[in-house]
Amino acid sequence: EDDSLSYLEKLKVLGHGNGGTVYQVRHKRTSAIYALKVVNGNCDTTVRRQIFCEMEILRRTDSPFIIKCHGIFEKPSGDISFLMEYMDAGSLDTLLKSHGTLSELSISTIAHQVLDGLNYLHSQKIVHRDIKPANLLANQNMEVKIADFGVSKIMSHSLEHCHSYVGTCAYMSPERFNPDTYGSNYDGYAADIWSFGLTIMELYVGHFPLLCPGQKPDWATLLCAICLEEPPSLPESASEEFQSFISCCLQKDSSKRWTASQLLSHPFIAKNHVSEN
Ligand code: ATP
Numbered sequence: 001e002d003d004s005l006s007y008l009e010k011l012k013v014l015g016h017g018n019g020g021t022v023y024q025v026r027h028k029r030t031s032a033i034y035a036l037k038v039v040n041g042n043c044d045t046t047v048r049r050q051i052f053c054e055m056e057i058l059r060r061t062d063s064p065f066i067i068k069c070h071g072i073f074e075k076p077s078g079d080i081s082f083l084m085e086y087m088d089a090g091s092l093d094t095l096l097k098s099h100g101t102l103s104e105l106s107i108s109t110i111a112h113q114v115l116d117g118l119n120y121l122h123s124q125k126i127v128h129r130d131i132k133p134a135n136l137l138a139n140q141n142m143e144v145k146i147a148d149f150g151v152s153k154i155m156s157h158s159l160e161h162c163h164s165y166v167g168t169c170a171y172m173s174p175e176r177f178n179p180d181t182y183g184s185n186y187d188g189y190a191a192d193i194w195s196f197g198l199t200i201m202e203l204y205v206g207h208f209p210l211l212c213p214g215q216k217p218d219w220a221t222l223l224c225a226i227c228l229e230e231p232p233s234l235p236e237s238a239s240e241e242f243q244s245f246i247s248c249c250l251q252k253d254s255s256k257r258w259t260a261s262q263l264l265s266h267p268f269i270a271k272n273h274v275s276e277n
Pocket residue numbers: 014015016017018019020021022035037067084085086087088090091094134135137147148150
């Protein structure tokens with residue numbers, strides 16, 4: 001009934017992204033707080049296609065581990081707005097900046113939720129393609145959800161979709177840079193797991209794991225770190241379970257990488273969540 005933009009009052013800007021701004025908004029009648037992502041409609045066809053792809057994915061998903069989308073609005077101006085669930089603790093990268101590193105127990109709890117989300121997406125044949133700390137949102141209840149489907153693709157018919165060059169390169173898996181493997185048998189699901197592994201590792205070490213702290217990412221260094229060097233591993237201070245978990249995610253050979261469903265039963269996740277259903 002009252003699903004119109006006029007019912008919403010903008011409170012503040014939460015952040016800026018590619019071609020869009022995210023506002024905190026309040027529903028005037030119910031006082032409920034939401035996040036509203038407004039994307040400029042006057043963009044080129046690639047961006048527009050990306051937006052509609054995001055819409056379609058959000059419409060299809062229904063998981064407690066994926067950011068809920070309550071409505072999509074198109075203004076005559078061409079602007080497109082997404083009314084989303086508001087996450088009051090922000091993204092994990094801002095959380096990392098304010099808290100420094102996280103404990104293994106917190107990381108295990110976060111990893112569990114993100115894996116549940118990834119397991120759900122992958123079972124729906126959706127590849128996210130942009131898993132990174134900035135795209136994982138948290139709230140005060142320590143709930144963590146996957147956001148930002150701007151570059152994800154529905155792999156329903158053809159894997160060719162995955163060839164379009166988008167996403168955050170730093171978190172991209174080795175096979176995406178290899179013309180021999182980045183072909184018809186390219187496994188987008190496994191690529192999500194690589195990005196997930198780097199993200200989880202970052203929560204422990206406090207910086208992007210493929211570079212030294214504070215090091216500026218340039219192409220040569222990044223490509224060398226991703227494709228030529230051994231995958232990064234956790235410092236000795238981490239438990240054996242955690243070290244093993246990370247190495248299951250960061251296998252350079254994508255066929256050796258564990259799936260989301262397999263990782264959910266890894267001891268690092270399972271030992272802390274015995275009685276959950
Ligand atoms: P990109 O466009 O490349 O994805 P981005 O992730 O920074 O970049 P957005 O996804 O548009 O861009 O989000 C911008 C910022 O707004 C996020 O980093 C986050 O801090 C904040 N934000 C986004 N969605 C929400 C939400 N549902 N609740 C709270 N904050 C949010």
